[in-house]
Amino acid sequence: MLGSGRDDDVSLGLPSHLARPANSRALATAARWAGLICLAAAVVNVGSASLADGNVTSWVTLLVLVPMVALLLALARGRTAGLTIAYLLVGTVCTYFYVVALFTSTPAYRDTNLFVVALPVVAMTLVGGTGTGALAGILWATLGFALAEAAVIFGAATTERAYIPDAISLGAYLLLVGVLTFDGLTRGTRSRAQAALHRAVRDARLVDLRRELLAASTADLHDTVLSELVAVAGAQPGPLDERLARRIDADLRGLAAGVPAAEGGGAEVAGVARVAGVGLPDADPWYDSELHRAIEAARDEGLTVDISGDRTAYTTLGDEARRALGLAVRQCLVNVVRHSGSPSAEVALSAGGGSLSVMVVDGGSGFPASAPAADRLGLRQSVGDRIARVGGTVDIYSSADVGTTVILTVPTGPEAAVSEGRAG
Numbered sequence: 001m002l003g004s005g006r007d008d009d010v011s012l013g014l015p016s017h018l019a020r021p022a023n024s025r026a027l028a029t030a031a032r033w034a035g036l037i038c039l040a041a042a043v044v045n046v047g048s049a050s051l052a053d054g055n056v057t058s059w060v061t062l063l064v065l066v067p068m069v070a071l072l073l074a075l076a077r078g079r080t081a082g083l084t085i086a087y088l089l090v091g092t093v094c095t096y097f098y099v100v101a102l103f104t105s106t107p108a109y110r111d112t113n114l115f116v117v118a119l120p121v122v123a124m125t126l127v128g129g130t131g132t133g134a135l136a137g138i139l140w141a142t143l144g145f146a147l148a149e150a151a152v153i154f155g156a157a158t159t160e161r162a163y164i165p166d167a168i169s170l171g172a173y174l175l176l177v178g179v180l181t182f183d184g185l186t187r188g189t190r191s192r193a194q195a196a197l198h199r200a201v202r203d204a205r206l207v208d209l210r211r212e213l214l215a216a217s218t219a220d221l222h223d224t225v226l227s228e229l230v231a232v233a234g235a236q237p238g239p240l241d242e243r244l245a246r247r248i249d250a251d252l253r254g255l256a257a258g259v260p261a262a263e264g265g266g267a268e269v270a271g272v273a274r275v276a277g278v279g280l281p282d283a284d285p286w287y288d289s290e291l292h293r294a295i296e297a298a299r300d301e302g303l304t305v306d307i308s309g310d311r312t313a314y315t316t317l318g319d320e321a322r323r324a325l326g327l328a329v330r331q332c333l334v335n336v337v338r339h340s341g342s343p344s345a346e347v348a349l350s351a352g353g354g355s356l357s358v359m360v361v362d363g364g365s366g367f368p369a370s371a372p373a374a375d376r377l378g379l380r381q382s383v384g385d386r387i388a389r390v391g392g393t394v395d396i397y398s399s400a401d402v403g404t405t406v407i408l409t410v411p412t413g414p415e416a417a418v419s420e421g422r423a424g
Contacts, residue, residue, distance in 0.1 A: 134184025290326020340364025
């Protein structure tokens with residue numbers, strides 16, 4: 001069924017709306033484990049040297065890596081922007097002292113072009129690159145690489161060693177940037193394919209619906225005309241019986257109202273379904289509402305929208321309230337497409353206590369709800385003001401790396417009628 005929006009997007013492998021977050025999580029997990037392996041390799045390398053020569057400075061080299069390992073384990077449990085920044089800052093300090101202690105305990109090392117020096121740099125680069133999107137990941141990776149290299153430069157200067165860029169850390173940085181760039185470029189292709197698939201399924205469903213309605217109208221026309229011809233043929237000569245004339249007139253009016261509608265679309269198609277008595281889902285008032293059109297428009301732009309809750313309460317609202325909710329949800333979904341970076345959203349309806357609530361949820365990049373940016377003014381004007389005019393309220397909950405939830409609430413009792421009267 002067209003309204004489901006869930007079973008029509010499946011291709012070989014993961015569905016397109018699940019592939020993007022799955023890829024991001026896989027890259028982030030792989031990067032964190034690779035960072036832990038690099039730090040573990042550094043610990044093993046320095047630890048084996050410490051056991052061989054019994055140098056106290058070598059043991060200090062191991063200790064300075066402990067804060068990096070602890071923060072990396074914390075990042076593996078749950079990534080936040082604050083924790084990532086803390087890891088990069090602490091990692092920069094630890095890398096500096098690590099380089100100083102390493103060169104102090106090992107006089108044979110004359111420059112920084114060493115595998116053991118590259119290990120913490122790679123750990124900083126990889127974990128810095130686990131952003132929520134391709135561009136964010138590249139920026140984090142560049143910041144991590146730059147901070148780590150700066151720490152190596154200052155460590156080499158402190159111990160009077162020559163700074164020579166190593167190919168290992170530079171290669172790891174370029175590889176990560178290449179992977180993130182490829183992922184970012186292919187995401188747009190997947191979204192366009194999903195939007196085209198949704199439009200194709202909708203168009204095919206509309207063709208099938210029109211065919212069914214035309215067949216029903218044709219059958220109704222045939223049966224009605226045949227029935228009336230038999231009635232006329234069996235009538236007594238002279239003027240038609242008044243009851244028979246009224247019945248024929250009513251049948252002709254019904255056919256005149258239904259047949260042209262079969263050639264149209266949208267509300268006319270739903271009207272034909274009702275006239276012809278066809279039990280199709282599109283005959284439900286929900287499918288001719290502003291809210292349904294808003295969801296379909298978002299799906300056309302490549303967004304996967306799941307609907308839950310009771311739609312009956314929405315269809316019983318007044319015209320102004322239904323229109324306000326539909327346009328407000330449309331703006332919320334536009335914000336998800338343009339700003340959140342999330343490939344999917346959920347629209348949930350719930351009624352009770354004399355009010356109807358519509359909740360729009362996404363798992364993308366959030367923003368401070370108390371002070372939305374200039375490009376988020378639609379939340380204040382197109383959403384907040386519109387809902388307020390029909391006596392409703394808007395609540396926004398949003399934070400970075402968690403997503404945004406917008407709850408639109410409008411009254412369904414006598415207050416709704418009063419509010420709509422004022423708005424008109």
